[in-house]
Amino acid sequence: MVPMEDCYLRRIGLSGAPEDWGPEPAESAGERLAALVAAHQAMVPFENLALHAGEPASVDPVVTLAKIVTRRRGGICYELNSALGWLLQRLGWRVAWHAGRVRGADEKYGLPLGHLALIVSAPVVSAPTSSTLAGERWLVDAGFGGDAICGPVERLVTGLDGPEAEAVVRDPDGVPVRYLLETRCRPLSDFAGMAWWHSTSPVARFTGSLVCTVTREGQRITLAGRRLKITCAGPAGGERQLVSERWIEEEAELLGIYRETFGIELDAEPVQRQSVANGSPR
Structure with missing residues (x-):
């Protein structure tokens, strides 16, 4: 039987053995980590289709790996980052789970534990011959909508080691605040x-819409219901630029886009559920 970590690497289009994607040699660790996260973002969509079909998001690796690797689906932040964190651990990285509160369009921050992100580092090795650079840490987030985040903590996070309960996560150019990150790690x-x-909640953003998005070759491809939108990066700190946008009229074309662009095989068009009773899933 092929080990799950090998299957996961193939799922995101990466070749080589698992040890090729670990933290050694340390001199190129950041480059390998960034390449792995970019591959994950390009191949595993951020999508909420399953929850509209009555399948709530999970952080159980047994569930998330079956969904993402075996069934070749995507997920929301809890699913994507918990599965990616599992993979990184199996590849030899140290992973800490951190909760975040995302800034909304109204510039207010969401609920505690409203987001899951990873702080990743190389293991501390006591052998003096090891080339591992102890203490270097990266913020890794493959579940922030269409954006993947992978970079040194000192460049992206302010206050992670400070006395406050939350640190600030910014874009690499330091302009907008993306979310607040708890300074403590959690199980x-x-x-x-x-x-x-x-x-499940009627006021949660994911129950109010259908979305599926990937970012590859510099373009973000998003299918929101039947609206297909492609954008590219804008000026530093600015909004993304529209490349194209159109409405998909035919179900056959819609299913073809899910299959060819996002790698998702569906028998019928996803349907957003319209009612909630006593807090049960839509």
């Missing part, structure tokens, strides 16, 4: 409740 199980809430 992955702490996120199970909010993963369920985001899958």
Whole structure:
């Protein structure tokens, strides 16, 4: 039987053995990590289709790996980052789970544990011959909508080692605040409740729309319902630039886009559920 970590690497289009994507040699660790996260972003869509079909998001690796690797689906932040964190651990990285509160369009911050992100580092090795650079840390986030984040903590996060309960995560150019990140790490199980809430609550953003998006070759491709939109990066710190946008009229074409662009095989058009009763899933 092929090990799951090998299957996962193939799922995101990466060749080589698992050790080729680990933290050694340290001199190129950041480059390998960034390449892995970019591959994940390009091949595993950020999508909420399953929760509209009655499948709540999970942080259980057994569930998320079956969904992402075996069934070749995507997910929301809890699913994408918990699965990616599992893979990184199997490849030899140290992974810490951190909760975030995302800034909304109204510039207010969301609920505690409303987002899951990773702080990744190389393991501390005591052998003096090791080339591992102890203490270097990266913020890794493959579940922030269409944007993947992978970069040194000192460049992207302000206050992670400070006395406050939350640190500030910014874009690499330091302009907008993306979200507030708890300075303490948590067990992955702490996120199970909010993963369920985001899958079921009538006021959660993911229950109010259908979305599927990937970013590859500098373009973000997003299917929101039947609206297909392609954007590219704008000026530093600015909004993304529109490349094209159109409405998909025919279901056959819609299913073809899900299959060819996002790698998702569907028998019928996803349907957004319209009612909630006593907090049960839509």
